[in-house]
Amino acid sequence: MARPTVHDIARHANVSLATVDRVLNERPGVRAKTIERVQEAVSALGYMRDLHAANLARQRLYRIVFAVPSIRSKFMEQLEAEIHRAQVNQLAERCRIDIVHLPSTDTHQLVTELARLEVESIDGLAIMAPETPRLRDQIIHLRQAGVAVVPIVSNLPNSGCAHFVGINNVGAGRTAALLLGRFAGTATGTVAVIAGSMAQHDHAERRFGFDLVMHEQFPGLKVLPTIECWDRAELVDLRAREVLARVPDLAGIYSVGAGVSGLAAALADRNDRRRLAVVVHELTAISNDALRRGLFDAVIAQDIGHIVRSAVRVLLASKEGRALDPAQERIRTEIFVKENLPGDPGHI
Amino acid sequence: MARPTVHDIARHANVSLATVDRVLNERPGVRAKTIERVQEAVSALGYMRDLHAANLARQRLYRIVFAVPSIRSKFMEQLEAEIHRAQVNQLAERCRIDIVHLPSTDTHQLVTELARLEVESIDGLAIMAPETPRLRDQIIHLRQAGVAVVPIVSNLPNSGCAHFVGINNVGAGRTAALLLGRFAGTATGTVAVIAGSMAQHDHAERRFGFDLVMHEQFPGLKVLPTIECWDRAELVDLRAREVLARVPDLAGIYSVGAGVSGLAAALADRNDRRRLAVVVHELTAISNDALRRGLFDAVIAQDIGHIVRSAVRVLLASKEGRALDPAQERIRTEIFVKENLPGDPGHI
């Protein structure tokens, strides 16, 4: 018993091929009763449209744009690398992917840049940007023009996008707090938090979640005000050394953003023997190495490749009116410690 | 500039369509020089065969068999659920997936069951089974007959399979030790280990990794001999209660295998206030709930959906001679704590 085709449906429903086609592609000109008869035949025979034949015939080349900040960081490098990988893979699947760089400071120019996209030729937009009212309006405008939009990494809660591809940053902060609190090995002490800036949505959310759990579960640990270092490693280095020198009962450090190489350097240089719990974000070559060397205790991460692939799937599914598997699209808040780093040798 | 097609290749290489076809599909009857010319044209134009058209024309229906133990457990239920999900999704991609149940105790009959597969009609086999010499021979025989074979969840190191889809179980045990040791909050004490049976490869490997790290990093924690409970919840319950009652300085419990509902029940019933670090394997409804309730502290898991999808990709790629993206196929050893459980409400 081979797969049923449209011909089988036509025969089973006693209609012509043309009618089956009209029903399947929701074209007008079919009586409600006939539609019903065709749909019955479809479910009776268990028909599924052959994606290969459909895509081939449709001759549709989807175009997806990834709009990402132009900041240079290890994380952004990884993100772009994954987008490039998707470009190559998706090319075989009739989907062209482009990258657009958005200014990271000037939010006005960001929207201007976005407005420059040729709406007509774009099917989907995956965007990583801080939400502003003007950006929200621009995104609503894009969606009205038929562009599927999905925020990635950092959510845009007010822009009315059905889906967000990224982790729950409040949850990530909560997770960081739990790990830091339990790894610290002391009920009392002081905890320092280093972030890029509290103006960044995701950083603020992480800090928020972090505070919640610290307060609930580790009331003996006092959390210092956020040290803002604008994701710059040399600043992180400097400020981390200050904290290490000046806070005698330091029990842990939580790094919310980028620039962790500065933190690793500061930690490597210290000569006291205090037990310190260090939790940072994003698994990069630097944090990987610092985990191995015992400088960091835990890394909270998101699978960037998964984010990119998921964004593509979500956008294509949206354009094609397909449903998607929620479980497959859920981006997990991953925890890495020294012993479960990916790419370990000796994979038995 | 649209995608180049075989016609473009033919024109560019100054050969006929038939010749291009012969080269692309590695059919005989083409001079080496001509092959070279065609391949040059392919790379010059950046040609990529249109998978949709190719699959359509090839009219190939791949058949993949998942051979899994017939034991009933939450983990196996999840595994089968994911295989069923893949069945539905892959049907649209011209790939039929079947499940074969293998006897879990009689290794002789297991091989007999495997030998019953009609080699001719099968393209790929994903198998989860303990390795025995007879099984190894049977797998080598299958591979010689042209069946792509990939072990899943539990590796078959001696069967010569190029790829294993699953986590590094030694690493998983190491990870469990690190978490348990650091969560315990005490440098000295006793740790109990509950497993299905040390005859199970993956359980033994986890225990091995666990012992390594406990010995290296937490020498003050004494690890008791493995309590074998055959993955049966009621036995786990019983033995866990014994341990809780009889070991006064109990600092942690590591559950290597299944039957964790018994452990959760035993822990929920205890009335002492000792700080206890509990680490278990596999994220199921039960372990999820126990994490939330604070009965367990950490769960080591593998993404079962990822394993199934990866196995399918690996097998199909093997049959089609395609390369695959190692990063996408790497199964991670995931850590879950109370705060990073997937499917959280309030996904901001």
Added chain:
DNA sequence: GCAGTCTTGATTGACGTACCTCAAGGTTTG
């Protein structure tokens, strides 16, 4: 009952690749 619209059938030609046949050249071998 007639013009007009709505519904359906029949048919056709893509889409890009796979795979087959037949025949025409070219090259080697004895």
Added chain:
DNA sequence: CAAACCTTGAGGTACGTCAATCAAGACTGC
């Protein structure tokens, strides 16, 4: 130098769906 073989060209059909056409029958309202 002819028979045998190797290489290549030309052309066709098929895969399952999409999309469009034209024609005809079935309704509607007036």
